[in-house]
Amino acid sequence: MVQRGTIDLWVGVFAVIGLGALLFLALKVANLTSIGSGVQSYVVYADFDNIGGLKVRAPVKAAGVLVGRVESIALDTKTMRARATLALNSEYRFSKDVSAQILTAGLLGEQYIGLLDGGDEVQLAAGDKIDITSSALVLEDLVGKFMLSFAEKPTNSTE
Amino acid sequence: MCLLGGYMYNETDYKPFIELKNVSFSYGTKPILQDISLSIPQGKLVAIMGGSGCGKTTLLRLLSGQVKPQSGSVWVDGCEVNRLSDRDLLALRRRLGMLFQFGALFTDLNVFENVAFPLREHTQLPEAMIRDLVLMKLQAVGLRGTANLMPSQLSGGMSRRVALARAIALDPALMLYDEPFTGLDPIALGTIAVLIRRLNDALKTTAVMVTHDVHVSLNILDYVYFIAEGRIVAQGTPHEVRVSTDPFVRQFVQGEADGPVRLHYPAADYAAELGLKQ
Amino acid sequence: MPDLLYPLRRVGHLVVEGVWRFGFAMRFLFLLLINSLQTLQRLPLLIREIYFAGVLSLLIIVVSGTFVGMVLALQGYTTLNSFGSTEALGTLVALSLLRELGPVLAALLFASRSGSAMTAEIGLMKATEQLDAMAVMGVNPIARVLAPRFWAGVVSMPLLAAVFNVCGIVGGYFVGVVMIGLDGGAYWSQMQSNVDLHYDVVNGVIKSVIFGVAVTLIAVFEGVNAVPTAAGVSGATTRTVVTSALVILALDFMLTAFMF
Ligand SMILES: Nc1ncnc2c1ncn2[C@@H]1O[C@H](COP(=O)(O)OP(=O)(O)O)[C@@H](O)[C@H]1O
Ligand SMILES: [Mg+2]
Numbered sequence: 076m077v078q079r080g081t082i083d084l085w086v087g088v089f090a091v092i093g094l095g096a097l098l099f100l101a102l103k104v105a106n107l108t109s110i111g112s113g114v115q116s117y118v119v120y121a122d123f124d125n126i127g128g129l130k131v132r133a134p135v136k137a138a139g140v141l142v143g144r145v146e147s148i149a150l151d152t153k154t155m156r157a158r159a160t161l162a163l164n165s166e167y168r169f170s171k172d173v174s175a176q177i178l179t180a181g182l183l184g185e186q187y188i189g190l191l192d193g194g195d196e197v198q199l200a201a202g203d204k205i206d207i208t209s210s211a212l213v214l215e216d217l218v219g220k221f222m223l224s225f226a227e228k229p230t231n232s233t234e
Numbered sequence: 235m236c237l238l239g240g241y242m243y244n245e246t247d248y249k250p251f252i253e254l255k256n257v258s259f260s261y262g263t264k265p266i267l268q269d270i271s272l273s274i275p276q277g278k279l280v281a282i283m284g285g286s287g288c289g290k291t292t293l294l295r296l297l298s299g300q301v302k303p304q305s306g307s308v309w310v311d312g313c314e315v316n317r318l319s320d321r322d323l324l325a326l327r328r329r330l331g332m333l334f335q336f337g338a339l340f341t342d343l344n345v346f347e348n349v350a351f352p353l354r355e356h357t358q359l360p361e362a363m364i365r366d367l368v369l370m371k372l373q374a375v376g377l378r379g380t381a382n383l384m385p386s387q388l389s390g391g392m393s394r395r396v397a398l399a400r401a402i403a404l405d406p407a408l409m410l411y412d413e414p415f416t417g418l419d420p421i422a423l424g425t426i427a428v429l430i431r432r433l434n435d436a437l438k439t440t441a442v443m444v445t446h447d448v449h450v451s452l453n454i455l456d457y458v459y460f461i462a463e464g465r466i467v468a469q470g471t472p473h474e475v476r477v478s479t480d481p482f483v484r485q486f487v488q489g490e491a492d493g494p495v496r497l498h499y500p501a502a503d504y505a506a507e508l509g510l511k512q
Numbered sequence: 513m514p515d516l517l518y519p520l521r522r523v524g525h526l527v528v529e530g531v532w533r534f535g536f537a538m539r540f541l542f543l544l545l546i547n548s549l550q551t552l553q554r555l556p557l558l559i560r561e562i563y564f565a566g567v568l569s570l571l572i573i574v575v576s577g578t579f580v581g582m583v584l585a586l587q588g589y590t591t592l593n594s595f596g597s598t599e600a601l602g603t604l605v606a607l608s609l610l611r612e613l614g615p616v617l618a619a620l621l622f623a624s625r626s627g628s629a630m631t632a633e634i635g636l637m638k639a640t641e642q643l644d645a646m647a648v649m650g651v652n653p654i655a656r657v658l659a660p661r662f663w664a665g666v667v668s669m670p671l672l673a674a675v676f677n678v679c680g681i682v683g684g685y686f687v688g689v690v691m692i693g694l695d696g697g698a699y700w701s702q703m704q705s706n707v708d709l710h711y712d713v714v715n716g717v718i719k720s721v722i723f724g725v726a727v728t729l730i731a732v733f734e735g736v737n738a739v740p741t742a743a744g745v746s747g748a749t750t751r752t753v754v755t756s757a758l759v760i761l762a763l764d765f766m767l768t769a770f771m772f
Pocket of ligand 2: 412
């Protein structure tokens, strides 16, 4: 029979190791201070003609710095455009005429939203809509355009 | 009279400590006990004898309330066991000690903790008093020296004596012994038999012992019931048993291979099965 | 004539039996829960069982976790290298472990190390009438024997999974940074910017808690329902490991579909 004291000691060690591991995961791996986990954020909207392969929780970056995440994506049935809801870190403020662009990390990497700050004095507030947007590059459309330009019959299939 | 409330026992002049009235019990559709009636007075050591698998253990389980009869009633100390609420049953079981066939010591506790188990679970006694009580009980079965051993380090006879010490830890009013002699060498067997008798005399416990060992037990018993095929087929004091002319009792006591209890399990005709008979 | 309907009947039989067992297990879970109050008030009982369920599994969890992380890093490196994005190695290792491999593998290891031991122990206690003896002494075996083991498993499982994850991530670091020579800063920073506390870490912990409940429930259930013979107990032990593995994988599929 293992002694009572030994058991207590080992269970204590186990608890410390286990909780330490959880803490490590929270602090060192997930970086508790990053967006979306208890950090103050504000929500803005952006409408796109085509979001391509953008996913919920995709990063929102400004000058390559992570400033927020895509919270949800929905189709606006009136305009038939995609509406992305972005949660931005409250630390970062942008001007009202900021532009949003769907970009791809690397050639085949995941898609994210890039923000390019404008010159307006007025700041973008929570609940505002980003007016200047440009859609994702869809590879098939690109190839299609390319082929059609060869046929010298430019039709605007994607407006 | 039942101290736990509930069902009172009413007869005034004769008060058996245990009484079974027309008890029948079956596991599923398999009848085990049929229409058993018996009564055991306070302070007596009574044995239930019968072959293996005839339902002796089941009878003890009825007394301890682990199983309930399909018909009839089981009375222990004025309480109808099969109708007690869970709480009252628990209270009754605290006054009951049971020695299991193979001791049933808790394998993860040492001898001392095994005997201390009922004390720790049911009393708030200080550690020093628990220690004294445990050592007293172990001394009573002659195994005080084994207090720090694990059950796996004990021989069969020693395990059963430790189990006995554990069963009497709370000074039970009723002791149930399930085949206390099986698988013991003659010396260990004699030791257990003496302990059981001495316990009964010293503590005035009522005891029911299930066994198929006739010769040792007849020396310590007050009364015997014989069970075969789920029914009581004979009963009497040890002296009556020894001189009995009942064929079943004779077969049991003499250990004869064939008699009212058949040697052969029921089967088709032997010659026919060997193909010797058309 | 061969019985053509036999396979069909067999399947039907298995399904019916599965549903029965599931129903019994749920009723048993209910019994465990209503008898848990006493257990949680008696800390020494719980601590003892955490020792057997958790501490004794620690070594195998640490070793397996480290190796799984190292293999992940090695395989991940060769794949990522051909896309020129080896800096994502930290993310790959951390996300694989946190979301799937950590909870699932830790639970599988736990089932075969502690779950089987629990079943065997309880089965033997039943076979040697220890549980009956306890009941006859007026002590409820569910509260005294089963509930502490159940809770010990539920408490230990997420801790073991967390240890598994950390060992894996450190193992991945060892292979990726120390052995292959990738940039250590990139390993951690890429991981940190792509791993989300709520989405990845907390969901992984929730998974492992659910696996802990499932595995210990199966282990304890098989133990008390073991046929009280040597063959019965060994059969129950095998069933614990097999059923646990299937249930873990099925639950993991459902939880993943639900969470991510
Ligand atoms: N839990 C059970 N379920 C079904 N049958 C049982 C159970 N326990 C015992 N039996 C059967 O009941 C019969 C009597 O068992 P038992 O009372 O243990 O006999 P014994 O006289 O040897 O102690 C046996 O044939 C046994 O197979
Ligand atoms: Mg028996």
